[in-house]
Amino acid sequence: MTDPLRVIGWFDAPDQQVPVHDPPHNGPCMVCGEPLAMPLKTVSLMYSENGPRKSYFYRAHSPCIDTPEKGFAADEKAFHTVDILMGA
Ligand SMILES: [Zn+2]
Numbered sequence: 001m002t003d004p005l006r007v008i009g010w011f012d013a014p015d016q017q018v019p020v021h022d023p024p025h026n027g028p029c030m031v032c033g034e035p036l037a038m039p040l041k042t043v044s045l046m047y048s049e050n051g052p053r054k055s056y057f058y059r060a061h062s063p064c065i066d067t068p069e070k071g072f073a074a075d076e077k078a079f080h081t082v083d084i085l086m087g088a
Contacts (some may be wrong), residue, residue, distance in 0.1 A: 002028050004085040008078065010054045023059065030081075031064035031074050041065060045078055056082050 006027040009019045026035050030043075039062040044055060058078045065071045 002033060002081075004081045007058055008056055008081055008085055009058070010056045012054055014055060019057075020054075025059075027059070029064055030058045030060045030078055031070065032061065034061070036061065039063075043071070043074070043078070045075065045082065 005021065006023050007030050009021050009023045012020050026037075028034065029036055029040075036059055040059055041062050042057055042059050043065070044057045047055075056078070058074070058081070060074055065074045
């Protein structure tokens with residue numbers, strides 16, 4: 001199991017410019033687990049208004065999330081990883 005802190009980053013408020021936690025840029029891809037390299041994408045997780053106030057994001061190789069299906073699967077994995085991070 002990948003350490004959630006190595007794949008998930010977050011902002012505490014919507015207007016923050018610098019993340020409170022920024023996972024290593026050479027950390028594991030959310031999808032394949034291999035070290036990140038260009039081209040890569042940073043993806044913000046969308047929560048409902050009732051969700052956490054922090055805004056979470058993850059990174060993945062662009063080819064790992066280049067279809068809606070792959071992107072959806074990666075988001076699911078990321079939401080699950082955030083749950084682990086929050087001790088759910
Ligand atoms: Zn990948």
